[in-house]
Amino acid sequence: xxxxxxxRTDLPAFYMEWFWNRLREGYALVRGPYRPHALSRVPLExxxxxxxxxxxxxxxxxxxxxxxxxxxxxxxxxxxxxxxxTLTPYGPDLEPGLPPKTDLLxxxxxxxxxxxPGRLVWRYxxxxxxxxxxxxxxxxxxxxxxEELAGAADECVFSFLDLYPKAKARSAGQADQPVTPAEQxxxxxxxxxxxxxxxxxxxxxxxxxxxxxxxxxxxxxIDPQRLGRLGGFSLKGKKDPGQRPGCGCAxxxxxxxxxxxxxxxxxxxxxxxxxxxxxxxxxxxxRSPLLTGWPGxxxxxxxxxxxxxxxxxxxxxx
Numbered sequence: 001x002x003x004x005x006x007x008r009t010d011l012p013a014f015y016m017e018w019f020w021n022r023l024r025e026g027y028a029l030v031r032g033p034y035r036p037h038a039l040s041r042v043p044l045e046x047x048x049x050x051x052x053x054x055x056x057x058x059x060x061x062x063x064x065x066x067x068x069x070x071x072x073x074x075x076x077x078x079x080x081x082x083x084x085x086t087l088t089p090y091g092p093d094l095e096p097g098l099p100p101k102t103d104l105l106x107x108x109x110x111x112x113x114x115x116x117p118g119r120l121v122w123r124y125x126x127x128x129x130x131x132x133x134x135x136x137x138x139x140x141x142x143x144x145x146x147e148e149l150a151g152a153a154d155e156c157v158f159s160f161l162d163l164y165p166k167a168k169a170r171s172a173g174q175a176d177q178p179v180t181p182a183e184q185x186x187x188x189x190x191x192x193x194x195x196x197x198x199x200x201x202x203x204x205x206x207x208x209x210x211x212x213x214x215x216x217x218x219x220x221x222i223d224p225q226r227l228g229r230l231g232g233f234s235l236k237g238k239k240d241p242g243q244r245p246g247c248g249c250a251x252x253x254x255x256x257x258x259x260x261x262x263x264x265x266x267x268x269x270x271x272x273x274x275x276x277x278x279x280x281x282x283x284x285x286x287r288s289p290l291l292t293g294w295p296g297x298x299x300x301x302x303x304x305x306x307x308x309x310x311x312x313x314x315x316x317x318x
Contacts, residue, residue: 001306002222002237003044003052006256008033008270009291010263012056012083016067017286019255023073028255029289029301039295040304042253046077048306050235051227053252054083057098057263060107063114066286080230083111084157084221086123087149089141090133094174097263105148112152118230121221122153125205126161126267127187129179139190146198156195157219159205160184166272175267192216205247220248224309234311253306257291260284 005011011019022028026045032038052074054062061067062083074081087104088095098104112120124142129135146156160179168176179187188204192215195202205219224237237250259276261268271277283292295301 001043001048001308002050002224002227002235002250002252003042004222004252004254004256005052005054006254007055008254008256008258009260010056010058011256012054012059012062012067013263014261014281015284015286015291016061016065016070018284018288018291020066020070020073021286022255022289023070025289027289028291029295030255030304031257031290031292031299033258037299039290039299039301041301042255042304043306046079048308049074049077049079050237050308050310051079051224051231052081053222053227054081055086056083057086057095057265058104058107059083059085059111062111078231080227082119082121082226082230084121084123085111085153086125087145088124088126089137089145090128093132094128094267095263095265097265105145108149109152117152117154118226120153122149122156122200123205124156124158124191126159127179128161128175128267129183130174130177132174135183135186138187142187142191143194146194146200150198150200153200155201155203156191157203157205157221158191159219161267162269164269167267167269170272171266188214188216218248220250222249222252224250236309236311253304255291260292 005019023044026043028042028044029039030042032040062071071081085108087108089101108120127138161175163176163178192202196215201217202215203217203219205221222240224235228235240247240249240251258270259273260280261271262277262281264274280292285294288294
């Protein structure tokens with residue numbers, strides 16, 4: 001089983017003590033997004049976990065404290081992990097809850113020095129084009145950021161803004177227009193050239209574009225091949241049927257929850273209401289098996305079927 005932590009919230013930024021406790025107790029309870037009283041009991045054990053994919057915009061808690069302790073435990077179990085680190089050029093007008101980008105670039109390099117570049121994927125996502133963030137702006141900033149992250153990562157993933165209705169409604173006109181096909185082609189070509197010069201493999205995430213001649217590969221953010229390289233084994237992961245068309249991700253289990261991230265990014269699909277996210281985060285108790293709150297008498301726990309997908313070991317020498 002591959003664990004996603006998490007597409008639904010920034011678990012590394014806000015909930016690493018909870019995650020560490022969940023690993024030590026061997027399971028987590030996940031409330032169903034559409035059936036809130038159905039709690040899935042997800043096993044978190046060394047014989048079942050094949051790898052963990054973290055997603056974050058501010059993963060500083062992974063450096064020490066419970067975050068570092070959780071990674072140490074995964075390493076002790078022989079469970080590989082890597083981080084999808086979203087690092088965009090936007091300011092607090094779109095991403096009000098994040099530190100300055102100079103600090104995040106420094107953090108990215110610091111993590112790479114500790115972990116190695118194979119454990120970090122740079123996400124330039126989503127690409128938003130408006131009056132402040134023009135095509136020219138993206139061309140310039142992508143080159144600058146690629147140069148700064150050269151050697152600190154081996155891959156970059158990008159995607160263009162998807163107009164999720166809830167995000168569009170709260171974007172205040174700043175993230176509610178599609179990127180035109182002509183703009184997409186221009187930016188894809190510019191990104192491809194800059195990524196190549198920086199030694200980065202460039203992938204597009206869920207984009208229906210003509211990649212012929214661009215050097216851009218289809219994205220697979222939950223990547224069993226990367227986990228296999230890190231862990232020294234092979235994974236027979238199946239394509240995730242629950243994701244959007246064009247998604248190349250392998251099947252995984254997500255233990256996050258919607259409306260729990262308080263970065264307050266205007267374009268976010270996982271948080272429709274910053275007020276609701278703040279309330280839910282206030283209900284968080286790192287001792288609970290649930291991300292927010294505790295199980296109640298009306299809740300029903302259903303064991304989640306999970307098994308390892310590892311094949312024969314590839315590593316001959318440590």
